[in-house]
Amino acid sequence: MKNFQLKAKILSQTEIKDNYWYCELSAPQVAKNALSGQFINIRVSDNLDPLLRRPISIHRVSGAKIKIFYEVVGKATEILAQKKKGEYLDIIGPLGNGFEYSRITKKSYKRKNILVAGGMGVAPLVFLAEKIKFNKPLVLIGAREKEQILCSQEFKALGCKVIIATDDGSLGFKGKVTELLKEVLSLNQQASKAENIYACGPQPMLKAVAQISCANNIASQLSLERHMACGFGACLGCVVATKSGYKRVCKDGPVFSGKELTW
Amino acid sequence: MVKQAKPNLSVNIGNLVLHNPVMVASGTFGYAEEFKELMDLKKLGAIVTKTITIKPRPGNLPPRTCETPAGMLNSIGLENPGIGRFIKEKLPFLKKLGIPVIVSIAAEDNPEEFSVLVRQLDKINTVSAIELNISCPNLQKDRLISQDAKETFALVGAIRKLTKKCLITKLSPNVTSVPEIALAAQEAGSDAIALINTLTGMSIDVHKRAPKIGSWVGGLSGPAIRPVAVRMVWEVYNKINIPIIGMGGIMDIESALEFFIAGATAVGVGTANFINPRASLEIISGLEKYCHKNKINSIKKLTGLLLRC
Incomplete structure (x- = not known):
């Protein structure tokens, strides 16, 4: 790259x-x-x-x-x-590596892809939504309160279906976005057959997304955030524990498979 | 008008001739490949690799870095693939560059490991010099070799018998007297002294009431440590006669010049590589300009050229 x-x-x-x-x-x-x-x-x-x-x-x-x-x-x-x-x-x-979506085709239209964003986690997911907009991904956005719900219009403009969750219930589903994800997967048949779950947000949210994805047999790709010194793989400062040892978030990530991470 | 000749930037470190006196410091440059798209590596005076141990090391518990005022703390813990994979996977790229490669090595448990590593590296032509990292603060040791003059003397002496390659001993600033340790390394046959390694430091997240890095204590680097480093280079320069490779918070030409004037023969650019990958190249051209402007025909003459204030 x-x-x-x-x-x-x-x-x-x-x-x-x-x-x-x-x-x-x-x-x-x-x-x-x-x-x-x-x-x-x-x-x-x-x-x-x-x-x-x-x-x-x-x-x-x-x-x-x-x-x-x-x-x-x-x-x-x-x-x-x-x-x-x-x-x-x-x-x-x-x-960094970026999200992997090359296997998503127009034919996979019926197998939804779900994007889960927590707070500022919307930032890279809008770019992804643009790349796979033909698949009309389902986007779940969560934040503490209504004012912190970001980019929902941008996702809608790309043809995504957007569902919102707020901790205080000031907009949409009342609760964590991960609770919303669980509910969507159990109630929505199409969603439960999702092909990928892509997520970006705070660490506890990502961990929960990984667990939920795993429990539902859906592949997950999580975008991590870490303190970095160089950002291009030289300092080995931003590592995260994976099944195959420490990996650099800046170079081997920031996107990791939920199955790969050991948290 | 006669055009002034280009200043000569070449320096000698033991039997090693450097085209210019600017190298990149160990641990801040990976194995050079990480920087290949960001700069012209062939222009560097030398590359010092990330420290290698016999066996692969996973490194320390993250988080491993945090920012501090004009500096950063790190506790990487010498993560490296081990000498076998280093030779197979990392060295071929370094060889292609055609510039001096200085391999930094360390022992995990027993000083004897240095001998094992040196015996292997001694046979490899691409390896121009060996840097003995006896000063890494992140190995959770009670005491480092470079914190004891006798141990430093014993180790460097034992290694000296094993190789004719240029030997550089990298010293810790976390001691009462660096000149004493530097003298021990010189007497034992070291060709040069590299200083300083990082200063041990600590930083606390007051909201979490927890240390900011996983190993609690780490090595402080960056411009915050520069005055300490310059002072140590100057002190050591007054006591020894082998070359000093000065480092510690060099960010640009002006900070590099401080080290030459304090007594360094060459300099190592460290933390700056993370922020401005081209810092070392800017320093090389800056040295040329400075020498030219001050009518210094060889950079060697700048070493220790310190006047009274």
Whole structure:
């Protein structure tokens, strides 16, 4: 897989709601090579603190543009959000393995694919939904409350069926998105025959998705998030335990089969 | 006007001739292949591999890294495929590059393991030099070899008998007196000293009230440790006469120059590789410019060229 280091021009930077930002970058080589589930590693400033790059998943690609969707959660993302249109960002990418969906065909229309997103976990899944939109995947989005439900319109615009879960019941199903997943698999015949479950979100959610998928005999692909020092496989810092030993989230992942992980 | 000749950047480390004095530090560059798309590897002065042990090592419990102010903590724990797979799977790529390859090695339990590794590496032409990593802070040992002058002397002396290849001894900053250990390595026949390895450190997540890395304590690297490293290079330079490969938080040309002026013959770029993979190449061209501007015809003359303030 090819990756590049480049200065990407910021084409737009929009706060869509408090602390949630869309940023479009001109990065032709990255856009051309990007797979859904891959990420870019951003150096948010030339200063020494924060020192390391920040891995952020690729949200959409169109032509020579890539779009990222991020939440301001700390020092680095705060700096990132202050960057203006026309400025340049030092990025490395596309990095990581990406989701595997080559076996999904138009003929597999009846065998649904399910996307499960928790909070910001929607970010890489929109790119995936775009790639398999002909399959009209079912998307389950979960968050603590209504305000944190993200990207549901984007998924709908791609032809996906979207079901929402909130912990406080302020929108859709009341409960965890993983409880919703269980319910969907038991009540919906078509869903119970799903071919793949793709998920991205917090670690406890991913672990539950892996268990539910396994119990229902459905293959799962989970996109993990870890603290990274390099992002391209050199430092061995971001490893996760798997059945075949430690693997690098940045290079061997971030997408892993639920069966492979030992948590 | 006569055009000034290009400054000579070549340096000698024992019997090893480096085209330029900028290498990449062990553990921050994998086995070079990870960087092949991000830079022109052939321009590097040398590559120091991730440390190799006899047997494969899975490494330490994650999380293994965390960021600190102007630095990072790591506790990778020498994850490596073992010497057998290193020779078979990693060395062929390094050979193709045609630049000096310095293989970093460590013992897990018994210093005797160094001899086993050196006997194997001594036979391989691609291996230009051997770096004795007696200073890894992440092996959960009560004491490192490089924390004792006698043990350092004994180990380097034993290894010296086994190979004519250039031997570099990498020292720990976590000692009372680095010059004392450096002297021991020199007297035992080491061709050069690499310093510093990481400083032991700890960082705590106050919300979880837990250490940020799985092994609780790790090695601090990055610009945060640079002044400590520069000071140690300078102290050691005043005590020994073999070359020093200086490292510790080098990010750019200015920070690299500090090390040369303090007494380093060559430098190692470490943590910067993660952030700016081209940092070492920028330093090489920066050295040329600096020498040119200051009418220094050979980088060798810059070593220890420290004036009073």
